[in-house]
Amino acid sequence: MAGITDNGKEHQHTITALVQNHPGVLARVAGLFARRGFNIESLAVSVTENPEVSRMTIVARGDDRVLEQITKQLNKLIEVIRVVDYVEHSAVERELALIKVNAEPKDRSEILQLAEVFRGRVIDVGEKTFLIELTGGPDKIDAFARLMAPYGIREMARTGVIAMARGTKTA
Amino acid sequence: MAKMSGAQILLECLRQEGVEFIFGYPGGAVLPIYDALYDYRDIKHILVRHEQGAAHMADGYARATGKVGVCLVTSGPGATNLITGIATAQMDSIPIVALTGQVRTTNIGKDAFQETDAIGISMPITKHNYLLKRTEDIPRVIAEAFYIAQSGRPGPVLVDIPLDVSLGKVEWEPSSYQKDPDIPSYRPTYKGHEMQIRKAAQAIKEAKRPVLYVGGGAVQSGAQAEVTELSERTNILVTTTLMGKGAIDENHPNSLGMLGMHGTAYANHAVHNCDLLIAVGARFDDRVTGKLDQFAKYAKVIHIDIDPAEIGKVVHCDIPIVGDVKTVLRELLKYVEPRPATEWNRQIMEWKRKFPLIYPRDGQMHAEYVIDEIWRVTEGNAIVTTGVGQHQMWAAQYYKVKRPRQFITSGGLGTMGFGMPAAIGVQFAFPNETVVCIDGDGSFQMTVQELMTAVVYELPIIVAIINNRSLGMVRQWQELFWSERYSEVDLQASPDFVKLAEAYGAIGMRVTKPEEVEPALREAMSQRKKPVIIDFVVPTEENVYPMIPSGQSIEQMMLRKDLEQLRASVDTDGEQWSFADQEQILKQFVEQPARQ
Numbered sequence: 001m002a003g004i005t006d007n008g009k010e011h012q013h014t015i016t017a018l019v020q021n022h023p024g025v026l027a028r029v030a031g032l033f034a035r036r037g038f039n040i041e042s043l044a045v046s047v048t049e050n051p052e053v054s055r056m057t058i059v060a061r062g063d064d065r066v067l068e069q070i071t072k073q074l075n076k077l078i079e080v081i082r083v084v085d086y087v088e089h090s091a092v093e094r095e096l097a098l099i100k101v102n103a104e105p106k107d108r109s110e111i112l113q114l115a116e117v118f119r120g121r122v123i124d125v126g127e128k129t130f131l132i133e134l135t136g137g138p139d140k141i142d143a144f145a146r147l148m149a150p151y152g153i154r155e156m157a158r159t160g161v162i163a164m165a166r167g168t169k170t171a
Numbered sequence: 172m173a174k175m176s177g178a179q180i181l182l183e184c185l186r187q188e189g190v191e192f193i194f195g196y197p198g199g200a201v202l203p204i205y206d207a208l209y210d211y212r213d214i215k216h217i218l219v220r221h222e223q224g225a226a227h228m229a230d231g232y233a234r235a236t237g238k239v240g241v242c243l244v245t246s247g248p249g250a251t252n253l254i255t256g257i258a259t260a261q262m263d264s265i266p267i268v269a270l271t272g273q274v275r276t277t278n279i280g281k282d283a284f285q286e287t288d289a290i291g292i293s294m295p296i297t298k299h300n301y302l303l304k305r306t307e308d309i310p311r312v313i314a315e316a317f318y319i320a321q322s323g324r325p326g327p328v329l330v331d332i333p334l335d336v337s338l339g340k341v342e343w344e345p346s347s348y349q350k351d352p353d354i355p356s357y358r359p360t361y362k363g364h365e366m367q368i369r370k371a372a373q374a375i376k377e378a379k380r381p382v383l384y385v386g387g388g389a390v391q392s393g394a395q396a397e398v399t400e401l402s403e404r405t406n407i408l409v410t411t412t413l414m415g416k417g418a419i420d421e422n423h424p425n426s427l428g429m430l431g432m433h434g435t436a437y438a439n440h441a442v443h444n445c446d447l448l449i450a451v452g453a454r455f456d457d458r459v460t461g462k463l464d465q466f467a468k469y470a471k472v473i474h475i476d477i478d479p480a481e482i483g484k485v486v487h488c489d490i491p492i493v494g495d496v497k498t499v500l501r502e503l504l505k506y507v508e509p510r511p512a513t514e515w516n517r518q519i520m521e522w523k524r525k526f527p528l529i530y531p532r533d534g535q536m537h538a539e540y541v542i543d544e545i546w547r548v549t550e551g552n553a554i555v556t557t558g559v560g561q562h563q564m565w566a567a568q569y570y571k572v573k574r575p576r577q578f579i580t581s582g583g584l585g586t587m588g589f590g591m592p593a594a595i596g597v598q599f600a601f602p603n604e605t606v607v608c609i610d611g612d613g614s615f616q617m618t619v620q621e622l623m624t625a626v627v628y629e630l631p632i633i634v635a636i637i638n639n640r641s642l643g644m645v646r647q648w649q650e651l652f653w654s655e656r657y658s659e660v661d662l663q664a665s666p667d668f669v670k671l672a673e674a675y676g677a678i679g680m681r682v683t684k685p686e687e688v689e690p691a692l693r694e695a696m697s698q699r700k701k702p703v704i705i706d707f708v709v710p711t712e713e714n715v716y717p718m719i720p721s722g723q724s725i726e727q728m729m730l731r732k733d734l735e736q737l738r739a740s741v742d743t744d745g746e747q748w749s750f751a752d753q754e755q756i757l758k759q760f761v762e763q764p765a766r767q
Contacts, residue, residue, distance in 0.1 A: 020356055024302070028294060035295050065483060072480035078299040081356040169765060 012041065013067050014059050014086045014163045015133045016092050016095055020079040021047060028077050029056060038062065038070050042095070042138075042160030053081065055171070057162045084171045086163050096133065097141045098123075102152035103130040103159075111151060118144045129154060134147045137161075172344050177306040178207035179268075184313040186213045187348045190241050192232065192599055193217065194225040195271075198245020199285060200272025203337040217628065220620035222249050224257020224592040227618070229267045229561070230530040231596030233260070233302075234579045235554060239320050240265075240596065245272040245287030250331075252293065255586060257327045262583025263387060263414060266325035268316050269293075274334040276304055289331045298326030302340075307341035314352045322351075323359025324478040325391060359477065362500055363494035371473045371490050372506035378447035380515045381407045383429065384459075387414030387582070388452015388476060388496045390575040395419065398451065398502035404504070406512040408519055408627045410438035412453050413567055416578040421571035422551070427519070428528070428571075433458040436526035436717045436728060441519045442467050443725045448472045452496040455485040457582070457722075465564040465724030475499050499621055526717070528568055531733060536685045538562060538637045538709045542569040545607055545635060548692040553563040553577065553605040554597050557571040558614020560592040560644040562637035564715045588617025591634055595621060600631040603730045605633070605696055612638040612662055619671070625702040626676040633695045639711045647714045651729070672704035701733065 019025045026045055033040050042060040042110060048055045060070055067085060074083045086093075103111055108130075114123060115132050118140065124131035125164075134144055138161055165171065175183070181204060185193070192486055194217045197205045208216050219225040222244045229240030241449045244253055250271040260267045274283040288300050299319050301312045316328040375381060389398055389411075398418050402409050409419045410430040419426050423756050426436040442448065448470040453459070460466040463486065474481070474488040475496055482491040492499055530539035542565050545553070555570050556579040557563040563580055572578045579597060581589040594608040615636050642660040662672075672679030678701050682691045688707070695703040720728045 024290065029292065031294055040227065069484060072484075076478070076480050078354065080358050 005084065008063055010068060010155050011067070011087065012061050012084050014057065014091065014161055015067075015071065015074070016084045016163055017056045017058065017074050018048070018081040018087065018171055019054050019056055019077075019131050020081065021052050022079055024055075025054065025079045028079065029058075029074065032073055032077065033058075033060075033070075036069065036073055038066065042158070044095075044160035055162075057160065059161050068088050082171060086165070090166045091163045092166060093161045094135055095138055095141060095161045096135045097145070097146065097156060097158045099132045099148060099153060100129050100155040101132060101148045102154060104128065105119060109150055111148070113149075114144070114147055120144065172342040175342045175343050176203060176207065176760075177309055177332070178203040179308045179341050180306070180312065180341075181332070181337065182207050182211050182214065182311050182344055182678070183345045184348060185241065186765055187345070187350065188239065188313070188317045189240070190214055191442055193241050193243050193406035194228040194232075194596065195243035196225060196245070196249060198224050198249050198272060200246035200249075200274060200334050200492055201243065201332070202242065203334065204270075204272070204332070204677055205431050212388055215450070216243075217624065219592070220281070220623050222252035223256050224595075224618055224621040224624065226253045226267070226269065227259065227586075227592035228268075228276055228590050228596035228599070228621075228624075230256060230265050230589075231556060231579055231593030232258045232600050233265050233267055233596075234263075234593070235576050235597040236600045237391070237576065238266075239317055240267040241270065242267065243270040246274055246289070247287045249285075250287055250289040254292060254296065255584075257293055257329065259581050259584045259586040259589060260327040261296045261298065263581065264325050264391060265327065266320040267327045268320050269297075269327060269329040271329060271331050272337075273302070273331045276333045277334045277335070279333065289329065293329045296327070297329050298324075300329040300331070302331045303336045306336050307343070308340045309336070309342065310348050311352065314349055315421070318351045318354070319357065323357075324388075325460070332535065341587060347411075358480070360493050361477070361495040361498050363475070363492040364500035365492060367492045368499065370500045371492060371503055372508075373472060373589040374447055374473060374490060375407070375449070376510070379513070380445045381405070381447040381449060382441050382445040383407050383408055383409040383449045383451060384412075384442060384453055385418040385451045386412040388416055388451025390452075391611050392452065392477070392495050392497040393575065394452075394497035394500055395575050397497055397504065399423065399425075400504060401507065402502060405507060406516055407449070408441060408516065409422055410434065410442060411579060412456070412459055413582045415453060416567065417572040417575040418451075420573045422573065427523075429567050431456075432461065432719050433568065433715050433717065434459075435528055435568070436730060437519060437522040439717070439719065439725050439728065440522045444518075445470045450476075451500070452476060454481045460485065461719045462724040465726075469676045488648075499527075524668070526730065526734070529731070529734070531731075534685070535710055536683065536688065536707065538565050538639070538713060539569055540685060541635065541682075541688055541707045542566050542609060542711065544688045545609065545692060546570045548696070549605050549607065553607045554601065556580065556590045556593040556597060556606070556608045558608075558610045558617075559585045559587045560611045560614060560642070561639070561647065561713070561715050562609055562614070562643070563610040564644075565637070570609070587611070587614040590614055591625070591632070592618050592621045594632045594634070595625050595628075595630055595736070598625075598629075598632050606631075608632060608634045610634055610636050611643065612640060612665055612668075613642045615668075616665065622672070622675045622704070623678055629700045630702055631699045632702045633692075634702065636704065636706050638665075639709050639713065640665065640670070641711050643711075643713070644715070650714065651718075652720065653685065667707040669708060670705055672702075676737060677702040677704055679704045679706070681708065685706045732733060
């Protein structure tokens with residue numbers, strides 16, 4: 001019998017937890033991750049179609065055993081109704097980013113074209129900046145941010161991933 | 172419908188939950204509750220001397236009875252003083268409900284007098300907790316708190332009650348109280364998966380060298396009969412964890428005693444060499460496993476646990492079964508076929524002959540001898556509590572218990588000072604039982620103030636201080652692993668425990684010679700109205716053996732240096748040996764001092 005070691009292969013997982021919409025439930029989830037030494041890459045929380053239920057979408061890294069522990073420990077929280085690890089399901093993942101990028105007059109048309117390719121929208125035009133809104137999977141946003149970097153990103157905010165299974169399947 | 176205050180509603184809910192005792196300490200934020208208690212005679216309130224004592228008493232009561240223990244304290248320091256006690260209960264999965272006062276809801280977050288965030292502080296050390304915001308929520312929250320505390324894998328639940336919530340008055344009909352409410356997001360699994368249980372039975376059938384490794388989960392679920400039946404039917408020998416003591420009668424020939432760091436050498440050899448490890452309500456604590464990749468490295472693992480998160484947490488598991496231990500074992504027994512004792516059983520017997528649990532006969536009053544005598548004089552029937560340290564491990568090795576809930580000790584958290592307040596909680600639950608706290612001189616001083624509680628309520632607890640004038644376990648580590656650099660472990664400067672007992676109104680005795688042990692114990696047991704403190708003055712430089720150093724494996728197991736010599740002095744015949752003989756062997760090893 002071998003002990004559980006960390007040499008398992010690390011994966012990024014998107015986990016959705018449906019939780020009772022009580023005050024303090026976010027603290028319980030965040031505290032659990034901190035105390036058990038699980039790393040959160042992103043966390044998005046909002047109310048669902050049922051106002052008594054909130055949906056937390058957590059992106060975390062770890063090997064299979066770590067991720068299994070995360071899921072099990074989440075399930076142990078009294079206020080957690082259900083936990084789904086999307087690694088086994090076909091799911092759509094999206095996040096929204098707001099990027100404030102330097103936009104000198106000479107660069108503007110180029111930036112606009114790039115934003116167009118990524119289906120981003122310029123939602124505020126300043127004297128020296130564009131504020132661009134972009135939705136997509138994390139890879140797409142990473143790629144766009146890389147392209148914007150040479151112009152100078154002044155500020156970026158990302159919501160963190162939210163996810164949903166394809167088809168009729170629900171969390 | 173009559174209007175009732177929150178405090179009255181709370182007490183009525185507690186009564187309906189069958190609460191007999193509240194261990195508590197009053198203060199500003201719980202004044203309405205104490206005022207309601209003044210008229211309330213259905214529940215007995217026990218006034219402690221420090222809130223930590225209240226938590227340990229509730230815990231001791233819960234461990235001894237299986238019922239929920241209740242403690243009640245005020246906000247701020249009252250709540251923070253409970254924390255060690257709550258964490259102790261959490262680590263050992265003990266059902267307690269901790270009620271803490273809180274400042275008025277309108278003052279929360281304003282740094283009001285005696286305000287502290289009890290919810291935030293207790294979140295990592297409770298199974299769940301609640302901040303009550305409305306008086307009308309009290310019945311629902313109390314019902315949920317009791318249900319959560321004692322169902323599934325038990326644990327502590329804290330309910331924080333602001334002053335205005337207990338003061339507030341609402342209309343409420345006590346008969347509307349709903350015990351064991353349905354909580355949709357909380358549905359523990361009790362019944363094991365049938366396919367998995369069949370697989371386990373098959374694995375048991377195929378195993379050549381199986382061992383049962385039984386933990387606190389078996390005690391909690393009351394599965395002694397099932398563990399014993401499984402062991403007897405299959406001739407699979409049983410080792411228990413510290414928390415699992417009593418899951419099988421330790422005098423049973425199939426019992427191998429405790430495993431792990433200070434477990435018996437034969438239990439550890441059995442686990443190390445087994446090809447099937449049947450883990451029953453145990454969680455592979457590091458004090459059990461030592462070096463993980465060496466632990467039971469040849470074994471297939473069956474893991475039965477009510478908490479799915481325990482499965483695969485520490486070790487890989489081949490046949491997981493999530494469910495209540497008793498329920499699962501009952502199912503398993505339907506499929507398990509009888510199995511004869513084999514060469515493997517003989518091998519373990521050989522280890523038992525080779526590495527017995529012994530201590531020297533040199534006329535000195537060794538700690539092991541004192542504990543052995545406590546066991547003998549109480550006929551193995553006392554409910555034993557302990558502090559934490561060397562005395563705890565010796566008590567675990569030498570006080571052989573007959574039944575579950577008879578050995579009460581802080582396993583997971585290792586809380587020094589647990590023993591005496593726990594003994595008080597136990598004695599309240601069982602006024603006619605002999606309750607012995609085997610304590611250390613260090614542990615005893617951590618919660619010594621509760622001696623007053625024992626005196627006031629006329630509890631005949633016996634506190635046996637194994638006094639080596641030292642923080643013995645730390646001293647042992649410093650001796651063995653830190654080049655004998657004894658740093659801050661000397662407790663020569665301690666009070667005179669006999670005078671201290673007398674100052675509190677208890678009875679104090681000092682015992683320095685082996686022949687005085689039994690008479691002192693007999694005298695202590697004849698006392699039925701007062702606690703008795705016995706100061707057993709034992710040698711300082713003694714170590715707990717066997718010992719597997721932290722993070723190492725059985726290959727590094729340290730045995731008594733004189734083991735060979737001790738063993739050689741006994742005439743044993745391997746062929747004749749049986750487990751039941753251990754007692755006789757021990758008698759030959761340990762020269763019984765002449766009695767007067």
